[in-house]
Amino acid sequence: MNVISTQRLCKSYGRTEALRDLDLEVRPGEVYGLLGPNGAGKTTTLRLLVDVIRPTRGGIALFGSPMSPRLRGRIGYLPGDLVLYDRLTGAEYLGFCGALRDRPDPGEATRLAKRLDLDLGRRTDELSKGNRQKLGIVQAFAHRPDLAILDEPTSGLDPLAQREFHTYLREYVDDGGTVLFSSHVLSEVEHVADRVGILLDGRLVVEDAVASLKANAVRELTFAFAEEVAAATFSGVPGVREAVQVSGTEVRCRVSGAVGELVRTAARFPLVNVTSHEPDLEDIFVHYTEGLSDVR
Template identity: 65%
Template sequence: MVRTERLTKRYGHTTALRDLDLEVSGGEVFGLLGPNGAGKTTTLRLLVDLIRPTSGRVLLFGEDVAADSVEARRRVGYLPGNLALYDDLTGAKLLKLLAGLRNHADLTVAHRLAERLDLDLDRRAGELSKGNRQKLGVVQAFQHQPDLLVLDEPASGLDPFAQRELHAAVREHADAGGTVLFSSHVLSEMEQVADRVGILLDGRLAVVDRVANLKANALRALTFTFDTPVDAGVFDRIPGVRDVTVSGCTVACRVVGNVGELVRAAAGLGLVNVTSAEPDLEDIFLDYVEKRESHVT
C-alpha cells in the first residue's frame, strides 16, 4: 500500500528526511514515532504529495504518487497536523463540501463517526474548541472510507473518550482491509493501536519492528531483594546487564534480552524477592534517543 525508496527532503542546507525506505502493507496500522523535528510530518506530507521529495520517490498502491497524484489521493484520507477549516461553515456543511470534491455523496460514515466522537455537526467550525475541531478533521479523513488513512497526530487535543473511539475506528478500518499510517507523541497510543512502529531520529529511520518484538528486545527494569548485602560486581559481569545500583540488600538494574543468566546468578546469592517492570514504548523510545545523543556527543 505504501512504499518509499531512499526518500529525501532538504530545505536549503537542512535535511529534514534522508534515505527513507519504508513499506506498509494492506490491513496494517503503522505508527511513526519521533521527537519534534525528527521528520514525521515531512514524511506524511511527502506521502500525500503535498510536497515533493528532493530525491527518492513515494509509491502508493504500487504507483508513483508524483506521476499520478490525483488518482492516488482519491484513495487516501488525510488529517494534517496543522488542520485548517472554513470557520463560517457548520461541520455538516464542511463535510458535505469536502465529500462533494471527491464525488462522494454518502455521508453515512461521517455522521456515524461524528456521533461516536460526540461531535455536534450543527455548530460552525469557528465556534468549536480545539478538541472538537480535531474531531471534525478525523471525521473528514474517514468519511469516504479510503484505502489508506494518513493521520498526523490524530489524538492531539482529544479527550480520553474521543481517543478511545478514535483508536477503535482505526482498528476497525484496518480489520476491514484498510491501511493506517499515523504519527504520534502519545506513546501509549502506539502501544494500543499500532501493529508496527518506526522510530525516526534526525530524519533517519532508526528502527522498524512490531511492538511485541521491540518490547521483547528492550531494556527492562528488575529489582532483587536478598537476605544479606551482595556485591554489585556479580551483576556487572553478566551480558546485557547495565545501570546496576545497590542499596543495602536491594539491587536494581536494567537488562536487555534473556534474563535467565541474571536470575540464576541472583538465585545463588540468597534471593528473597524479584520484581520486573515490563518495558513500554516510552522506555524503548527514550533508549534510542539516549543512544543517539551519546553517539552525537
Template identity: 65%
Template structure:
C-alpha cells in the same frame, strides 16, 4: 501481503538542510504504523511527501502500485488525511464541512461520517469557529474517513482529544485495519502508539533509525529487574551476567537493567536467599528516549 505504501531513497532538502534522508518504507494492507520522532525529525515532511503536498528532492513513492511522481489523482482519491495544522471554515457547521468535502470527493453518502461523529461525541450542527480544539480535531478525523479510504495518513490525530474520544478513535482505527485498511500516523503520545500500532518507526534527524514491530522492539530493550534478598548481596555478583548493563545494590535490594533473556540473571540471583523479584517491562517511551539520548550523546 499487499504493499500499499512503498518508498525508496526518499529525500527532501530545503536548501542545504536535509529534512528527510533516504527513507525506505513499506506499509501493508491491514497495518497500523506509528511514526515517532522529536520535533524537527522529519515526520511531517514524510507525511507531506506521501500526500504529494511537497515534492521530493529525490527518491520514489509508490502508492497502491502507482508511482506518485506521475501525480496520480486516482491514488490520492483513496487516501484520507488529517494534517497537523488542520484548517476549517469558521462559519460552516460540521455537517456543512462534510457535505462540501463529500461533494469534492464524489462520495455523497454521509452515513458512515455521522456514525463516527456520534461515536466521538461530535455535534455536527455547530460552526467550526465555535468548536474547541478537541472538537475541531474530531471533525478532522471524521472527514478523513468520510469517503471510506483504503489508506489514512494522520499527523498527530489525537492531539486535543479527551480520554473517551481517544479510546473511541483508537478502537475505530483498529477496526479500520481489521477490515483491510492501512494507517500511518505520527504522534508525540508514545503510549498511544504502543496501544494502537502494529509496527513503529523512529525518525531522528531525518533518518529512519528504527523500523520494527512493537513487540520485537520491546524484546530488545532494557528491562528493569529488582531482587530482594534476606541478606545483603554484592552488585559484583551480577555485573558479569550476559545482558546485564546496569547494576545497583541497596543492601538487601539489587536493581538490574538487562537486555534479552533474563534466565541467567535469575539463576544467579537464586544462588542467594532470594525473597522476591519484580520485573518492569520496557515501554515505548523508554525505548524512544534511549534512541534520542543516544543520538544526543553522539553529537
C-alpha cells in the same frame, strides 16, 4: 504488495535536510505509528506521501504505483495544521469535501460524527479545538479510504473521544483499511500500533513491532537477598548491561533479552524478592533519543 513504499526518500529546504534516505514500508491492514521529537521529519514524511510537497530525491509508491489523481481518492488525510472554512457548518464542510472525491459516503460521516459526539450543525468557527479535530478526523474517513494518513490525530481530544477513536481505528483496519499516523502520545502508539518507526534528525533509526521493541529493550530487575551479595557477581552474566549495588542486600541489574541466566545466578543466593520494571514505549523512545545525543 505494500500499501506504502519509499526508497531513499529525501527532502531538503536549502541546506537543511528534513528527511534523509527514508526507506519506509507499510503493509496492508496494519496500523503503523511514526514517532520522533519535534523537527524529526514526521510531518514532512506525511506531506510527501500525500503529494502536498515533492521530494528532493527518492521514490514513493502507494498501492504499488506512483501518486496520481486516482490514488488520491483512496487516501484519507488529516493534516497536523488543519484549516477549516469558518463560515461553514460541519455538515457543509463535509459536503464540500465529499464533492471533491470520487466516492463520498455521507452515511459514514454521520455515523462517525455521532460516535465522536460531534454536532455537525454548528459552524466551524464555533467549535472548540477538540471538536475541530473531530471534524478533521471525520473528513479523513468519510469516504471510507483504503489508506488513512493522520498527523497527530488525537491532538486536543478528551480521553473519551480518544478511546472511541481508537476503537473505530481498529474496526477500520479489521475491515481492510491501513493506517499510518504520527503521534507524540507514546501510550497511544503503544496501544493501537502494530509496528512503530522512530525518526530522529530525518532518519529512521529503528523500526519493529511494538512487542519486539519491548522484548529487546533494556529493563531493570532488582533482587533483594537475605544477606549481602556483591553486584560484581552479576556483571558477567549474559544480557546484563549494568549491575549496581543498591544497598547491602539489594542489587539492581539492567538487562536486555532473555533473563533466564540472570535469574538462575540470583537463585544461587538466599533470594527474598525480585522486582521487575518492564519497559514501555516511552522508555524505548528516550533510550534512542538519548543515545543520539550521546553520539553528538
